[in-house]
Amino acid sequence: MSWYLKESLQKTVAAEQGTLVYAPGSRRPMALVYPNTYHVGMSNLGLHIIYEQINSRGDTACERLFLPDKKTIGEYSRTNTPLLTLENQLPLYEFPLIAFAVSFEMDYFNLLTILMLGKVPMVAAERGEGDPLVIIGGPCATFNPEPLADFVDACIIGEGEEVMQDFLDSYYDSLQQGLPREELLLRLAQIEGVYVPRFYQPVYAADGSIERYERQSVVPAKVNRRYIKDLGKYPAQTVIVTSETEFKDMYLIEVARGCGRHCRFCMAGYCFRNPRVHSLAQIAESVKRAKLFKAKVGLMGASLTLSINPFIPKPFTPFQWLPMASMEEVSSSLKYIQTTLKKRKGVEVLIEQPKEAYIQSVLARGDRRLGQVLLTAVASGGVKGWKQALKAHKVDEKFYLYRPRGEAEVLPWDNLSMGFDKSYLLAEYHQAQDEKYTPPCSAGCKRCGVCQ
């Protein structure tokens, strides 16, 4: 154990306001992991919300863990210390339950690195009775968890607030009954919004596409996304105030969730339907709480920052059947935008490296066969080992990137439902081809199937 590491984690906690620390042994421990740095993770309001939700149960102590920076990882390795949580500096492998919040595909590499450095068996099938249960939630788990299927025991589909409560109730009850791991997972798979990938095995056709999924008969044919109907039950705001975030000491308050504009390229618009707002009274309450923390208010400047990313046709959008544009095409378009906008004063253009977008695209639209590629890449240093790992496993990225998917094809994410049928997306796809407009969500609308 490295005292330097322990001390630096303690210093981080000491610089925070609002942290919930419980004495080890006083509650059931659970690790909440954000597979990126403290700075990135603590800037994510979703992480604050779920941290508070879990701790508010009264029986669970939620401890956070983030990906350390390169220098600190070196210190962990040098001292042979397993990754430690922030609150009580406990080794990751000691937690019976580990939950990852996954917001970005590129963090899949970090997720595996954290399991490895936390000394948790990485492959779910190799974890035995005494090993931790590894679950994932967040946008990536919701729209396509398949590339991570080999490494996770369960996935939370949709908004985690209510699912996590049902999950923990059922999990603790199963532990009390002494259920073996497999039976416990079968029981968890009965909860609406919980997907247990091992009970859905893909069968591949000769052309490499998925022919069908073979499912254990006792698990649901489709796992439905859960979402909160009444946001009033869940005020959503900063829980831990720290200066080490994108927003510095700012106190974030969620005003609305979901978007009803129906932009056909937007995964968030489809996977977080329908649009909901917090009441004014609730927002006023949150503002009062912000004042207790003496949190700052930030004012935006008059300049404009434009962030341009290559288009990735995402699952559960009407464009999910489309191939991605070639790297040459994307690069020349980006170059054109950059040179045109350069001449304009006050406009800052941020352009993502197209190379990374192609890895992201394979992972966003990929299937379970990418698990072995990820594992090999992580063993040889992470993202930089990706190309080599694809080669080693004879996986052709073009298959995932440039192949138009057949309208009748089984897609990797077909075990999940966002609340609307494939036929709805297909109709929207055809509307887009015909250049037809779709009106936004409106009161009383039952169009897509999300609102019952």
Ligand code: SF4
């Ligand atoms: S649906 Fe459109 S307006 Fe709404 S979040 Fe997506 S891109 Fe933005």
Ligand code: SF4
């Ligand atoms: S049913 Fe209508 S209002 Fe509800 S999410 Fe779908 S399109 Fe929007």
